[in-house]
Amino acid sequence: MGSQPDTAIAIRPYLPEDAEATLRIFERAVSISALSRYTRGQVSAWLGGPRDLATWAADRARVATFVAERGGELAGFIDLAGDGYVDRLFVDPDHGRRGVGRALLQHVEAEARRLKIPILTTHASLVARPVFQASGFTVVYPETVHKDGERLDRFFMRRSL
Numbered sequence: 219m220g221s222q223p224d225t226a227i228a229i230r231p232y233l234p235e236d237a238e239a240t241l242r243i244f245e246r247a248v249s250i251s252a253l254s255r256y257t258r259g260q261v262s263a264w265l266g267g268p269r270d271l272a273t274w275a276a277d278r279a280r281v282a283t284f285v286a287e288r289g290g291e292l293a294g295f296i297d298l299a300g301d302g303y304v305d306r307l308f309v310d311p312d313h314g315r316r317g318v319g320r321a322l323l324q325h326v327e328a329e330a331r332r333l334k335i336p337i338l339t340t341h342a343s344l345v346a347r348p349v350f351q352a353s354g355f356t357v358v359y360p361e362t363v364h365k366d367g368e369r370l371d372r373f374f375m376r377r378s379l
């Protein structure tokens with residue numbers, strides 16, 4: 219029989235009507251996928267309580283956000299700031315490990331080249347580090363942030379273009 223071809227991934231710019239779906243992906247990615255490397259307490263601190271949709275939408279307007287569609291659903295999103303900082307990369311657990319994160323990073327890399335941004339940087343979680351590494355990022359230094367009494371380990375990473 220052979221393996222089934224995977225469902226195609228399409229990347230497009232974020233639209234205002236994507237606010238609710240991207241917020242839901244963020245919440246699901248942190249509360250489900252991040253549990254593989256963080257405790258429940260750490261995940262709750264990271265989520266930081268319910269988010270206000272209007273604030274979330276305003277945040278998306280301050281950066282370039284791109285969304286990934288897979289199988290007719292919004293599967294993930296990525297934020298690129300004007301200085302090359304990749305602020306958010308989140309993929310819904312239902313679409314995890316299918317290349318959505320990789321496709322979003324490839325898209326942002328092409329966008330950064332187009333805008334003549336020379337370096338991409340990010341703060342990667344323990345979960346995201348291998349994904350950024352697979353896309354050519356290297357660790358500059360590990361760091362620990364403190365939120366709501368929890369320690370959250372992460373990595374400052376960069377990639378020269």
Ligand SMILES: CC(C)(COP(=O)(O)OP(=O)(O)OC[C@H]1O[C@@H](n2cnc3c(N)ncnc32)[C@H](O)[C@@H]1OP(=O)(O)O)[C@@H](O)C(=O)NCCC(=O)NCCS
Binds near residue numbers: 314345352
């Ligand atoms: C991190 C995250 C965005 C990855 O998205 P994804 O779509 O599942 O990642 P991909 O399928 O594109 O993975 C690309 C490559 O990264 C590497 N990778 C991904 N997950 C990995 C894991 N758990 N362990 C080791 N390598 C991994 C692999 O090389 C993978 O390619 P392969 O599947 O062909 O081997 C997603 O898991 C997520 O949202 N996690 C929770 C929230 C989070 O930590 N976000 C990042 C904040 S900085």
